Amino acid sequence: MILFSQLMEIELLNKKMSDKKEKKIENDLMEKIVSLCKRRGFIFPGSEIYGGLAGTYDWGHFGLALKNNIKNSWWKKFVDSRRDMYGLDAAILMRQEVWQKAGHVENFADPMVECGVCKNRWRLDVLDQIGAKNNDGTYRCPTMIASKIKDGKNENCPGKLSEPRQFNMMFQTKIGASEDSSSVSYLRPETAQGIFVNFKNTVDAFHPKLPFGIAQIGKAFRNEITPRDFIFRVREFEQMEIEYFVRAEDWEKYFEYWKDEMEEWMEEVGIDMNKVHDINIAKEDLAHYSKRTTDFEFEYPFGQKELCGLAYRTDFDLKNHGLEYVDEENKEKMTPHVIEPSFGLGRAVLAVLLSAYTKDEKDGEIRAYLKLRPNVAPVICAVSPLLKNKPELVEYANTKVFAPLKTEFGRVIWDDNGNIGKRYRRQDEIGTPFCIVVDFDTLEDNTVTVRDRDTGAQERVKVEELKNYLKNKIN
Numbered sequence: 409m410i411l412f413s414q415l416m417e418i419e420l421l422n423k424k425m426s427d428k429k430e431k432k433i434e435n436d437l438m439e440k441i442v443s444l445c446k447r448r449g450f451i452f453p454g455s456e457i458y459g460g461l462a463g464t465y466d467w468g469h470f471g472l473a474l475k476n477n478i479k480n481s482w483w484k485k486f487v488d489s490r491r492d493m494y495g496l497d498a499a500i501l502m503r504q505e506v507w508q509k510a511g512h513v514e515n516f517a518d519p520m521v522e523c524g525v526c527k528n529r530w531r532l533d534v535l536d537q538i539g540a541k542n543n544d545g546t547y548r549c550p551t552m553i554a555s556k557i558k559d560g561k562n563e564n565c566p567g568k569l570s571e572p573r574q575f576n577m578m579f580q581t582k583i584g585a586s587e588d589s590s591s592v593s594y595l596r597p598e599t600a601q602g603i604f605v606n607f608k609n610t611v612d613a614f615h616p617k618l619p620f621g622i623a624q625i626g627k628a629f630r631n632e633i634t635p636r637d638f639i640f641r642v643r644e645f646e647q648m649e650i651e652y653f654v655r656a657e658d659w660e661k662y663f664e665y666w667k668d669e670m671e672e673w674m675e676e677v678g679i680d681m682n683k684v685h686d687i688n689i690a691k692e693d694l695a696h697y698s699k700r701t702t703d704f705e706f707e708y709p710f711g712q713k714e715l716c717g718l719a720y721r722t723d724f725d726l727k728n729h730g731l732e733y734v735d736e737e738n739k740e741k742m743t744p745h746v747i748e749p750s751f752g753l754g755r756a757v758l759a760v761l762l763s764a765y766t767k768d769e770k771d772g773e774i775r776a777y778l779k780l781r782p783n784v785a786p787v788i789c790a791v792s793p794l795l796k797n798k799p800e801l802v803e804y805a806n807t808k809v810f811a812p813l814k815t816e817f818g819r820v821i822w823d824d825n826g827n828i829g830k831r832y833r834r835q836d837e838i839g840t841p842f843c844i845v846v847d848f849d850t851l852e853d854n855t856v857t858v859r860d861r862d863t864g865a866q867e868r869v870k871v872e873e874l875k876n877y878l879k880n881k882i883n
């Protein structure tokens with residue numbers, strides 16, 4: 409039922425957009441990205457062979473490589489290259505008290521309405537977005553009934569929508585064989601709480617001085633009523649979060665500091681910063697734990713929407729968990745305040761893909777390719793023998809070029825299918841910055857052709873210098 413409603417919703421959206429040419433181009437872009445991701449092994453719909461499971465996606469070889477590169481770049485910048493940051497990988501399942509104390513059992517909810525006939529549930533803001541609001545301010549059920557056709561179109565469900573009620577988005581589960589309320593647990597809806605509950609452990613183990621941070625990358629789960637827009641709003645996703653602990657009087661200084669750091673990282677992974685806008689969230693829209701939040705919104709083809717956020721969580725969480733910090737020098741006891749830079753990994757991947765998608769004309773042909781930065785590209789270089797039926801070329805390419813580069817960089821693939829032009833197009837499409845070809849001259853002078861994805865320029869490089877050549881280009 410949910411899947412059906414999602415499909416109907418997309419159809420409704422598409423119908424609205426079709427009037428506007430500009431919107432159509434943007435919609436096309438989204439379709440192209442979704443199709444490229446499936447065709448080229450980046451991202452697949454979850455449980456697809458059984459009809460799909462809305463709000464879930466599976467990551468294929470290239471998507472996983474892209475995601476891991478983005479993750480690694482985040483960890484390198486925010487953990488490995490700093491002296492004030494500690495890593496963590498906490499359990500997803502935690503005791504229910506964590507979520508009670510954190511306020512999520514009570515507050516982690518979206519207003520939602522339910523249709524009396526089709527029983528589909530809708531978030532109010534989604535009904536606004538897809539134009540399901542009547543002139544008198546009430547809403548109509550946007551589900552279309554596939555079996556009922558009027559004037560060549562599916563008819564809308566006639567059901568009345570309920571009054572809005574709060575729908576808690578945490579996935580509840582039971583731990584162990586017992587069915588009583590003490591066995592209730594939740595799949596974490598944010599990684600942040602794993603950090604807060606390990607605050608004392610981290611302080612006791614590492615004795616950090618304020619300010620310091622704890623960083624974590626991991627899965628989060630939200631029972632979104634209306635998952636949508638590919639990997640933008642899903643039910644299972646990854647977050648990359650930092651809780652940065654500061655003295656209360658310093659929060660504004662560090663809030664500004666982290667804003668700059670977040671922007672710097674987005675640029676480093678190739679997100680088009682002309683399409684990123686920082687928006688201060690109005691007081692009435694703040695999450696229950698936040699006193700100030702700035703969202704970084706990206707111009708996705710389906711609208712300008714949140715990519716990541718920066719929140720001032722005050723001492724809300726540490727206080728609720730009854731946690732304190734003792735300054736080891738002057739024995740002062742206090743509760744630090746928290747600045748929280750929070751990133752959704754999937755949303756970052758989508759913004760990187762959309763920023764990288766480029767069209768140009770090459771050799772009289774329009775080519776579409778991913779202009780991914782080498783630091784995030786799933787493949788750094790592809791190695792090809794000019795002809796795959798010439799054993800001497802294949803042998804040279806395999807042993808003297810491919811094998812050593814594969815050992816050095818890992819992200820190297822062998823590509824000998826079709827003619828060279830086709831191989832270049834195939835690599836361009838997945839964003840491979842360099843293609844290396846071993847030809848007959850290679851056998852004479854130990855040089856290969858290296859072709860640059862963006863310019864199409866080719867140069868001869870000595871085989872013994874290839875590793876350094878690539879290192880210089882990708883750093």
Ligand code: GAP
Nearest residue numbers: 598600640641642645715716717750751752755
């Ligand atoms: N700990 C703070 C927190 O969780 P949030 O704004 O609710 O704040 C942080 O989520 C980030 O997680 C968002 O900026 C977004 O990138 C990502 N995110 C949230 N819900 C998501 C969903 N349903 N699908 C994909 N990403 C999501």
